[in-house]
Amino acid sequence: MPEQAMTEYLETAQGRRIAYARQPGAGPGVVFLGGFKSDMRGTKAEHLADWAAANGRAYLRLDYSGHGESGGAFEDGAIGDWAEDAMAAITGLTAGPQVLVGSSMGGWIALLVAREMPARVAGLVGIAAAPDFTENGFWSGFTEEQRATLMDAGRVALPSEYDDAPYVITRRLIEDGRNRLVLDRPLALPFPVRLLQGTADADVPVDWAMRLLDHPESPDLRLTLVKGADHRFSTPDCLSLIETAITEVLRGRT
Template sequence: MQNSTPEYLSVDGDRIAVRHRNGKTPGIVWLGGYRSDMLGTKAETLDQWAAEHGHAFTRHDYSGHGESGGAFADGTISRWLAQSLAVFRQRTVGPQILVGSSMGAWIALRMVQELHKAGGGDRVAGMLLLAPAPDFTVELMEPQLTDSQRRDLEEQGFFAEQSDYSPEPNIYTRALFEDGRANRVMVGLIDTHCPVHILQGMADPDVPYEHALKLVEHLPADDVTLSLVRDGDHRLSRPQDLSMMVAALEGLVERAAERS
């Protein structure tokens, strides 16, 4: 495992922690979830796989997460997207496979859109989306907001919610919701121009598997694989889940090699 001190990039005034392993292409780029960090079980498993197989592996913490600077409450999808694009452009070369977990899948889908706009979309050789939560603020959270939460958003600009994964509460800001609407991807065809493999637990309490089915409807008909794990939760971090993740990644790596 690679637990050395990270390097830091300055992105729009934020100090972003990055860990990069040199290796062959396609490289792997990890995009974590809301309030997660780059030293979690799935990221470490991918790093170990990359080390054993000689592939490049790049991961970072968004501002307000893990070892990066900045205040968590200042974060938005646009801000974390800009940081992810900066890391991608400054620390990776050649074709890459984007691995996005939960909110990281939303970031990955926005990244491929922005890269294509800038003429660099061919560098995304594949996408592995784990319990993907694109548009979660609009699709999953807004319909469930209580009157109290709506009032807190309006009057104080945020609300706090107990987290199942941390003793600290989750903070959701009005800026996050407003910016989320501006970054929606499930509003038309998301043309990734590369193979996509989605891994989704059917016992996920945070992102219902129906959300993954809906996402598939917005992806091109070819080159999309959806694997449903009947008893899988949101973390997808059990040994059998990690084995499925690695197998899906290896399939995408093989596809990328065939295309190159």
């Protein structure tokens, strides 16, 4: 197993201190974009670090502000901030087009990056991609009491099955998310796209994946459904499918 990449830091134009780990290799490089409240040392990110090293592929992963080893408080952040963090890292730390691998919220971030800087995207792999989830997941699932609390107090706490601490959802997160929606307007993805989705995912429903399959304009977009896979998508078989998806995107680009 290769030695773990050292954490480095990038100061963004917005004044945020972003932690990242970078491995040299051939291009197009691979950029891993993690999920909501996750970090760059998770199972999928680490597995892809090993895969990239074994294949001589350049690889970048990062913690958005308020996540992992980056500066800032999680509750202060929003989708637009985290997309800016990703774009700053891609612009400043990579060369040429990159294959974006977005997990859960990272799938939304990847789509925002693709919309804003398509020339820097060679392809996209979405793992339980969750575009627009602040609106279609959180807001639509809130009770009237939760909505009132959010608007009046500016935040509401939700239980998390992944952490002992609750998720604090802020009014800013919801309102900023409405300004970053990608499924409410045309979405051009002029490169190979692979979407991976588990049927037992309790956080991202299969019909979200179907909507994402149908919505964009792309010359090569495919969805793979894995029966019984959950939101983590981190079993050995699922990790192998992620490798295959990246390989297909790289092959399709050439």
